[in-house]
Amino acid sequence: MITALAGGVGAAKLLRGLSKVVSEDLTIIVNTGDDVTLHGLHISPDIDIITYTLAGIVDPEKGWGIKGDTFNCLDTLKQLGCEGWFNLGDRDLATHIYRTHLLKQGLKLSEVTSKIASSLGVTAQIIPMTDDRFQTKIKTDIGTLHFQEYLVKRGCSDKVLGVVFEGAKEAKPAPKVLDSILEARAVIICPSNPILSIGTILSVKGVREALQRTEATILGVSPIIGGAPVKGPADKLMSALGVEVSAYGVAQLYKDLIDIFLIDLVDSALKEKIESLGIKAVTCNILMKSYDDEITLAKHILSLI
Numbered sequence: 001m002i003t004a005l006a007g008g009v010g011a012a013k014l015l016r017g018l019s020k021v022v023s024e025d026l027t028i029i030v031n032t033g034d035d036v037t038l039h040g041l042h043i044s045p046d047i048d049i050i051t052y053t054l055a056g057i058v059d060p061e062k063g064w065g066i067k068g069d070t071f072n073c074l075d076t077l078k079q080l081g082c083e084g085w086f087n088l089g090d091r092d093l094a095t096h097i098y099r100t101h102l103l104k105q106g107l108k109l110s111e112v113t114s115k116i117a118s119s120l121g122v123t124a125q126i127i128p129m130t131d132d133r134f135q136t137k138i139k140t141d142i143g144t145l146h147f148q149e150y151l152v153k154r155g156c157s158d159k160v161l162g163v164v165f166e167g168a169k170e171a172k173p174a175p176k177v178l179d180s181i182l183e184a185r186a187v188i189i190c191p192s193n194p195i196l197s198i199g200t201i202l203s204v205k206g207v208r209e210a211l212q213r214t215e216a217t218i219l220g221v222s223p224i225i226g227g228a229p230v231k232g233p234a235d236k237l238m239s240a241l242g243v244e245v246s247a248y249g250v251a252q253l254y255k256d257l258i259d260i261f262l263i264d265l266v267d268s269a270l271k272e273k274i275e276s277l278g279i280k281a282v283t284c285n286i287l288m289k290s291y292d293d294e295i296t297l298a299k300h301i302l303s304l305i
Contacts, residue, residue: 002025006030014188015054016053017298029128033165044113051126069091070090134168188219189258191222194253217304218257221297223250224247248273284300
């Protein structure tokens with residue numbers, strides 16, 4: 001079994017490549033710190049991005065949502081005076097309605113996630129990091145905001161002062177999370193935001209310890225290329241927390257966990273510095289501009305683990 005820690009578009013691209021070339025079970029532990037309730041619906045953005053991508057229905061232009069979706073419901077909600085800053089397509093809304101319905105019936109988020117993935121034909125096992133309430137909030141110069149408000153509603157325009165993981169002390173790993181790490185042949189930390197996607201997963205009770213105990217080879221892929229994130233506000237968050245915005249900065253965050261770290265060719269000068277942390281650094285093209293890039297990177301990862 002291969003287990004991946006993931007969140008966001010970059011992770012989804014790599015996982016799509018891995019799903020095509022891995023001949024064994026693929027288990028994906030997904031960040032739920034971004035989850036938000038809007039219009040009475042439980043929305044799990046990272047779970048949906050990964051599920052839609054592996055199901056082959058994701059919007060290829062945006063990297064999230066469903067391709068060809070319409071926004072009639074959202075437009076009507078706006079007309080009725082509701083906030084419409086979070087783009088929810090009509091088909092996408094069906095997922096959130098179904099998820100919320102099942103949660104109200106008493107099912108856990110992990111059970112609901114499995115049902116949705118199976119219904120969409122996804123064969124990989126997708127597991128939320130926790131079934132418990134967990135919210136990532138950003139401390140800013142205008143107050144503390146839910147991550148989605150900071151990212152989507154306000155477009156990352158506010159100065160970041162810190163990050164809060166609400167619920168981290170109480171959140172327990174969802175069923176199979178720890179076992180999937182301890183029993184894996186290899187664990188892949190996807191090119192996701194190291195603070196807001198991977199950092200959330202690592203903050204759940206027992207996850208970091210499981211990664212330190214497992215006999216699996218642990219490989220990380222840098223989400224920072226040439227000193228900048230490929231997508232998202234990782235640079236703003238890393239800077240606010242005093243972390244160098246570079247592949248080396250990410251390696252420092254993972255230094256007690258990973259055996260191998262993939263960095264882009266443009267960051268070759270950082271190889272020796274990263275290896276001084278006791279990590280094997282490997283340079284290759286990690287920017288996935290096409291489906292072929294996803295497959296190539298996935299195959300290269302398999303050759304290393």
